[in-house]
Amino acid sequence: MSVFCRNARLIDPEAATETIGNLLIEKGKIAAVGDIAEPSGARVFECDGKCLAPGIVDIGVKICEPGERHKESFRSAGLAAAAGGVTTMVTRPDTLPAIDTPEVLEFVTRRAREASPVRIKPMAALTKGRDGHEMVEIGFLLDAGAVAFTDGDSVTVDTRVLSRAMTYARGLGALIIAHPQDPGLSRGAAVTSGKFASLKGLPAVSPMAERMALDRDIALVEMTGVRYHADQITTARALPALERAKRNGNDVTAGVSIHHLTLNELDVGDYRTFFKVKPPLRSEEDRKALVEAVASGLIDVVCSMHTPQDEESKRLPFEEAASGAVGLETLLPAAMRLYHAEAIGLPALWRALSLNPARRLGLESGRLTQGAPADLVLFDPDAPFILDRFKLRSKSGNTPFDGARMQGRVLATFVGGEQVYRRR
């Protein structure tokens, strides 16, 4: 059955345009888009002039299956994603146990198929047990559906191990995703060093730890020729290194979490652990530089870095509390802060939310063009609301935006032409 989405503000990240028009969905794909007439027999979906954009492709979602299902399951994450306009979750392998064999990966794909209303593309660990000693079966895992290889926030210290894994991955065309953070400098750190950290007496890491690790990784990329993505670049100091690596023709991309684009270190305030993320929140100067880097395209991808944590692991003194924040449902409304601040336009924002991540992983989605999968989000960029963490669909409510005034709401989400969410 076909669906005719009428009178939408079409956000096309590929053409970098926003136009008023219609969109026709047929057989799960976008059949036509733009100034098209209503065909007979199609169900009409009235968009009321609201924004229709490709669904978000979120790289780095932690779903706590296997191991910590009380924090998040495929079902709860899937519902949260649908309500947040995320149509593809690219899941992290830092589960218990780590997703480092084809057998565990198959469990993930089976659970995902059974339980999630949105698409799931799993990542696999780069080394066995994510402990940085032996590479995983990259070939088998690719065959089993892994879209990228990453040890998450566990940095591979041994450069020989990493260079071999990169060389092997290059041979298979696999994408490696790393967390650039010097393990020595960042050991035990809870915040970014500076006046705030010193005032609060918290163990801190210099922003330089990120640049050092990125420089190291880029050198290894030059050496091995692997396809490389930095999961989060969060400091101004690391940006010139990223720019240089791209200019020199390396296959390097980078992401940033929405939290680092919309919050800064001072938001931690009186030891609020929901603001403890990894890497820690940075200075306002860093935040501004990152927003500019997303707008210019130097940073390719914006993600939620969705990391569910239960109350117990957050209700602790700041140093002891777990890191991470949920973000599937708040990614889009938080990203609207950048739009309303006139820092980034909607097409450029969707380039980072949908188009670039899809391209990087070789997915067909992320585009608003004929023939692309009908993974779509309809949203009202202006609708105001106050976020209540107890109303989130995620099993864990550890969001730094609890009680925050937000502007921008998802109205409907389509995956493969099927409506998976509709705001009532």
Place this chain on the structure above:
Amino acid sequence: MSFRHKNLLGIEPLHPEEIRTILDLSDRYVDLNRGTQKHSDVLSGLTQINMFFENSTRTQASFELAGKRLGADVMNMAMQASSIKKGETLIDTALTLNAMHPDLLVVRHPHSGAVNLLAEKVNCAVLNAGDGRHEHPTQALLDALTIRRAKGRIHRLTIAICGDIAHSRVARSNILLLGKMENRVRVIGPPTLMPAGMADFGVEIFDDMAEGLRDADVVMMLRLQRERMDGGFIPSQREYYHRFGLDAQKLAHARDDAIVMHPGPMNRGVEIDGTIADDINRSVIQEQVEMGVAVRMAAMDLLARNLRAVPEGVMV
């Protein structure tokens, strides 16, 4: 002046007038403590629990004595040895104690911000007796009282704080307090023991004792933890003593009437020369201990007034 705070978690939220209020009341308690009838009943009927998640002899004794002299029922709990070992979380411990209806809770914890977290969960007044590297407000207040009594004022003085600034909650609380009272604050120490962003605190930074101590009115030494001497932060104990230990030669750069302070316990021959620590014309280290009891009495008295909603203007 009334004291508007429910808790004493740090110097940061205090107004200069409030600091003066505490110091003025402390002066009265110094007189009480020096008399023969060292007893008042302003806390009579109230329960004070001292919860120390970190070893302490002096601070705990000082708080205990302060509570007892004011007539409170005082209980000490050594938390390293108790439920924490059994896996109970800080918040559960707090709730358990809260159910016993204490009126004053004195807490020391090895993690910054832990006392703030605990204070959110209990109904009674909470006094921070030191949390991680964050704050140690009663220490800064007792230092201020000592300085004020020795120098006749607690403003427009040049005060040098020397040693391990990075790991010291005493340094943080003192920098905040002395800054609020409009003093010229200098910090002296090796760069490895100097926290990042220190210049933004409105202090002058030195890594040379002679320069940093020049014309100082007050020299405040900090304790160097033994675990920091192993080559991680400084090369060796003897090099540290050579460069940053306070001896007569270095002290000569300060004003002739400069006083020497130390929060204790001292490492003689590491951060301070024994003869200076014992020099009754320079060292006020014993006075600091005395002021400590008075300041803690004043702080608990003020917080307890809020608990019992004593109308404004009523003094001891």
